[in-house]
Amino acid sequence: MADRKSHQSLTPEEQKRRRSRSLALAFTLGVLVLLFYVVTIAKLGPGVLQRPM
Amino acid sequence: MSTMSNSLVQPQVESLATAGLSQGDVSDFFALLKPRVMFLVVFTALVGMVVSPSNVHPIVAFVSLLMIAVGGGASGCLNMWWDADIDAVMTRTAKRPIPAGKIQPGEALAFGVTLSVGSVIILGLVSNWLAAGLLAFTIFFYVVVYSMWLKRSTPQNIVIGGAAGALPPIVAQAAVTGHVAWDSVVLFAIIFMWTPPHFWALALVKSGDYQRAGIPMMPNVAGPDSTRFQILVYTILLAPLGMAPVVLGFGGLAYAIISLVGGFGMLALALQVYRLREGEPAMRVAQQLFGFSILYLFLLFATLLVEHGFGFFRPVFG
Structure with a gap:
């Protein structure tokens, strides 16, 4: 209830800022995923993907 | 009961939501x-x-x-x-x-x-x-x-x-x-010794700011003259230290020239800061030392980067 009210009270400018923060967070998370993948390949080599199941 | 608790709690929740709402981009x-x-x-x-x-x-x-x-x-x-x-x-x-x-x-x-x-x-x-x-x-x-x-x-x-x-x-x-290893410790020492003349030159110009904020920067505590003397002492130590990479063998010919010329530039400005103590010229030369100190450190490190990163290293000794 309180959450909905605070949503209703957001001005267009506040909504724009929140959207930009959310996008930046999503971008950062995406970069982290990519980073971990690339570092894994760099440290362990491409053979890490060819393991017996 | 539910209505009463709502009426008691709701304004507080709302104010928290408003207070916690980020305004940041x-x-x-x-x-x-x-x-x-x-x-x-x-x-x-x-x-x-x-x-x-x-x-x-x-x-x-x-x-x-x-x-x-x-x-x-x-x-x-x-x-x-x-x-x-x-x-x-x-x-x-x-x-x-x-x-x-x-x-x-x-x-x-x-x-x-x-x-x-x-x-x-x-x-x-x-x-x-x-x-x-x-x-x-x-x-x-x-x-x-x-x-x-x-x-x-x-x-x-x-x-x-x-x-x-x-x-x-x-x-x-x-x-x-x-x-x-020693080479990174020397780089540490150069930045460490560079910091006091750099920041105290700024503090001489902005001493009013620091005074208002209650930060005990050297010019506010020991006075501008003592600060000027200490800037000079640290710069006298910094200039030869800036050349230490040459002696240790990881600073090449270009670095030797840059650190020598830059060290003299720092010393000349520190001497000017020590000598000029009154009015606009004193402030101007402190500002110049602040600006030049940034250029000096940048050039030292940029030269090492170019020498080692792009294969331009030419040893001075041997």
Whole structure:
């Protein structure tokens, strides 16, 4: 209830800022995923993907 | 009952929601990381890496550098969180995101702690735990030892606190080699010795600001004349130290020339600062020393970067 009210009270400018923060967070998370993948390949080599199941 | 509890609780929840609503844009959060300081951290750390022979994978080196940058930014963010009260009364810092009301102190604290912990853990996992420990120590030293303790209690604040700003080359060398050697310690010493003349030149110009904020900078405590003398002493120590990489064999011919000419430039300006003590000329020469000190440090490190990173190294001896 309180959450909905605070949503209703957001001005267009506040909504724009929140959207930009959310996008930046999503971008950062995406970069982290990519980073971990690339570092894994760099440290362990491409053979890490060819393991017996 | 439910209506009554709603009526009692609701206004409080609403006010909390309003108070906790961030006004910050992405650029405000980026500003919390002190981008210019972060650039200096990346730059000096990169030089710490290139002067250290290693066969580390370039991606591992890149991610290590990125984590050192993020750790440096995180400590800047935590510094802004702690110093928001004094930032608000200084003209140079009043527009920072927290005193400007764009970001709540709690947000900055959470942001800084998250980045600190994240950068240290990722650096440890990607490179080694010696580098991660050194990065954690750097953040701790800057936030707790410098910001929380020394900055408001002693005029030696930037002398001792300068160690935090000088550590990135050591962290970087540890990240790519797994150990700390003399060359990165010398780079540490150069930045450490450069810090007092650099900041005290600024403090001479901005002493009113620091006085208003109640920060015991050297000109406010020991007086401008004593500060000028100490600037000269530190510069006399800095100029030959700047040439130490040549003696130790990792500074080449170009570095020898740049450090010699730059060292004389620093000495000449420090002497001018010592001699000119009154009025506009005194302020102008202090401003010039502040500006030149940035150029001096940049040129020293840029020359090492070019010599080692692009194959231009020509030894002076042998």
